[in-house]
Amino acid sequence: KSQTLFSHEKRTNMAYIIVAAGKGQRAGTVVPKQYCLIAGKMLLTHTVKALRQANPDALFVVVINEDDHDLATKALAGAKNIITVTGGATRQESVYAGLTALKAEAPEFVFVHDAARPFVSSVLIVNIESDLQKGADAVIPALAITDTLKRATNGMITDTIDRAGLYAVQTPQAFNYSKLLSAHETAPHNDFTDDAAVFEYAGGTIHICAGDEGNFKVTHPADFAKAEAQMMLACSDI
Numbered sequence: 001k002s003q004t005l006f007s008h009e010k011r012t013n014m015a016y017i018i019v020a021a022g023k024g025q026r027a028g029t030v031v032p033k034q035y036c037l038i039a040g041k042m043l044l045t046h047t048v049k050a051l052r053q054a055n056p057d058a059l060f061v062v063v064i065n066e067d068d069h070d071l072a073t074k075a076l077a078g079a080k081n082i083i084t085v086t087g088g089a090t091r092q093e094s095v096y097a098g099l100t101a102l103k104a105e106a107p108e109f110v111f112v113h114d115a116a117r118p119f120v121s122s123v124l125i126v127n128i129e130s131d132l133q134k135g136a137d138a139v140i141p142a143l144a145i146t147d148t149l150k151r152a153t154n155g156m157i158t159d160t161i162d163r164a165g166l167y168a169v170q171t172p173q174a175f176n177y178s179k180l181l182s183a184h185e186t187a188p189h190n191d192f193t194d195d196a197a198v199f200e201y202a203g204g205t206i207h208i209c210a211g212d213e214g215n216f217k218v219t220h221p222a223d224f225a226k227a228e229a230q231m232m233l234a235c236s237d238i
């Protein structure tokens with residue numbers, strides 16, 4: 001059972017946007033990666049299930065591509081308290097579509113999560129909530145970079161980048177809903193690859209919490225075998 005610092009009422013007043021409108025070009029699968037099977041279930045189905053475990057009562061908004069209507073219906077069959085909306089050509093547009101769909105609801109906090117990260121854990125959600133509870137407007141999971149970083153042009157190294165203070169960031173990213181909405185409304189269309197970048201652009205302060213190595217994003221073909229193995233391991237734990 002997930003532990004939480006927030007009251008049931010407060011947790012119900014949160015929403016989750018799951019962005020699933022991408023084409024998954026780098027994965028190169030026949031159907032977009034979020035509809036590929038991992039351990040017998042669609043990737044998107046696993047992601048929704050994992051978040052549902054973390055917060056049983058919140059409203060979920062799943063942002064899908066209009067071409068994938070039938071696949072999405074299959075992936076979300078039986079899921080409760082979910083609405084689907086159509087996304088855009090970039091992730092930024094897709095998140096904005098999700099935020100717009102929540103205007104009437106106007107939750108206090110919104111969590112934005114990639115459909116392609118099925119290993120999001122309840123522990124991570126609780127860690128994020130703990131920073132929200134302390135008053136943060138924005139919290140994102142981050143992992144300190146351990147590899148040495150180089151810049152290269154035309155296959156040739158031009159310099160080495162000091163990795164001190166550099167992080168690889170993940171989703172879910174949590175925000176004060178109305179502040180993220182207004183950040184999206186003012187940000188230019190730059191194809192920001194995460195919402196923290198949009199929030200930052202609007203001058204917001206973002207906190208980091210400990211990310212989770214297991215919470216990787218299925219991106220390249222080799223990630224499917226990795227996800228399959230990790231999912232089988234997770235299932236055998238239960």
Ligand code: CTP
Binds near residue numbers: 114115117
């Ligand atoms: N996404 C989205 N709408 C877009 C682009 C991306 O909802 N127009 C979603 C993807 O479905 C994914 C998440 O954003 O769950 C993270 O994006 P990424 O891993 O880059 O997925 P894709 O854009 O689909 O993959 P690629 O960049 O390889 O084409």
Ligand code: MG
Binds near residue numbers: 022
């Ligand atoms: Mg992409």
